[in-house]
Amino acid sequence: MATQIHPSAQIDPGATLGEDVRIGAFTVIDAGVEIGDGTWIGPHCSVTGITRIGRDNRITGHAAIGGDPQDKKYHGEYTTLEIGDRNTIREFCTINRGTGDGGGVTRIGDDNWLLAYVHIAHDCLIGNSCVFSNNATLAGHVVVEDHVILSGFAGVHQFCRIGAHAFIGMGAFVNGDVPPFLMVAQEKYARARGINSEGLKRRGFDATRIAAIKRAYRALYMADAKLDDAKSELAEIASGSDDVRAFLDFIERGERPLLR
Known part of the structure; x- marks a missing residue:
């Protein structure tokens, strides 16, 4: 199928779109954006900055992808956002590019589900096959390995790491590294409550x-x-x-x- 762009969408001539890309009404795509084959972007989205999106992603309405990092030290340096293949990004998600002194890139792997109102801050590195439920939030420089589940309203402090196959419970505020395989629940701060045996x-x-x-x-x-x-x-x-x-x-x- 040919690429389909709604007449009200604004696509900068400097953007690169693959085959069978669909762009919804009133969506804005900046110069420097690359969108891979088969990716669908819904209405009222913005994809800005140097942002590379892979194949067969589904980005629902009102998502803001590739915006400037929310960091006072950022002064317009060249930084990027890289998103892999087959990700689902739902309504009102916000994903920021990296910072000049923080690695320069925010990276998301393949086959992830980012549900409504998820926020991924600058310089985060996300693996593959993760699920971030509604309102899950990552501060800057967070590393999330493969197959991690963040439940609704979970929040992760900057520079923390979450190991593969971990499960973070609803509303947990994570302020330290979470080793692989653990299940974490909230008290005053998040604490370990056993391993994520069902997920394993x-x-x-x-x-x-x-x-x-x-x-x-x-x-x-x-x-x-x-x-x-x-x-x-x-x-x-x-x-x-x-x-x-x-x-x-x-x-x-x-x-x-x-x-x-």
Whole structure:
């Protein structure tokens, strides 16, 4: 099919559109925007700045994609937003480009669902197959690995990391790194409440893998051990489990305090 652009849409001649792209009414596309084949952008959207969008994405009405970073230190440097393939971006989502001194790029992988009013700030790096429910919000420089679920109204502090397969409960305010596989719920601040066992089962983790992850969780969160002692026990468990090795490697790379 040929590209279809509503007569009321404003497409800058400097934008690059692939095959079978559809642009809805009153949507604005800036120069420097690249949109891949088969992507659909609904009405009243804005796609601005140096923004590259891959194939077969679905962006619903009133989304603001590629805007300037909300950072007082930004003064017009060349920065980008990169969005992969087959993502769904729903109503009123806002996704900002990177900052000049923060890496220069905000990046979103493939097959993610970003539901209504999700905000992804500057320099965030999002993996693949994540689900961000309504009003989930990431501050700047957040890293989210693959298969993470953020429930509604969850908020993540700048520079935090969330490991693969983690589940963040409704309204949780995350102010520390969340290791892979965990399920987090809100009290005063987010705290670990067990591993995300149901999500792991759905993704094909067998009983042996899940049991090793549970041992790692108990060592870190339930043994009342100092962090260095807990990491020593994790290293022993990791000798027989690639998942626990990933768990321990995630902890070792952290710059913010561990959510514990």
